[in-house]
Amino acid sequence: MSPYEEARHGPHRIVGPGFHARVHELLCTVPAGAVTTYGDLAGALGSRTVARHVGHALAALPERSDVPWHRVVDGAGFVTRPGSAAARRQAVLLRREQVVVGRDGRVADFASHRFV
DNA sequence: CGGCTGACGACCT
C-alpha cells in the first residue's frame, strides 16, 4: 500500500496535540552544517503526506526561537519562499554554518549536506 | 459558518 493510501485509510493520526513539539525535537537533532527537508521530517514522524503540516508547524514558531528552522529546505534543496525576507535570513543563518546558498536560493551540494 | 491559502510533496492526467 502506498504511503498515500496508508495515510488516507490509516487508523493512526500523526498530526495532533504535540505534533509541533515532535517537529521541534526532531529538528534539534539536525546538526549545524546540515540541512533536512519538510518531507524527510514528515516521513520520520510517520508519513511524508504531512510535509505540509511540518511547514505549518515551522510557520507557527515564534520569531526568536531556539529551533533551527533555517536547516529545513524543500525537497529540491531550495530555501523557503525564495526572494522573501525569510529566505534571506535563512541564507544568512546557513552560510554562518558553512552551508553555501546560491543566489537562486538553492543549497549548493544539497545532497551531501542533507541530513537523514 | 464557508471559503481560501499555504515554510510541501506524491500521485494522476
Place this chain on the structure above:
DNA sequence: GAGGTCGCCAGCC
C-alpha cells in the same frame, strides 16, 4: 514531461 489535484488538511479571513 509538465501542469493539476489532494492529503490526516489546519488556520485565517
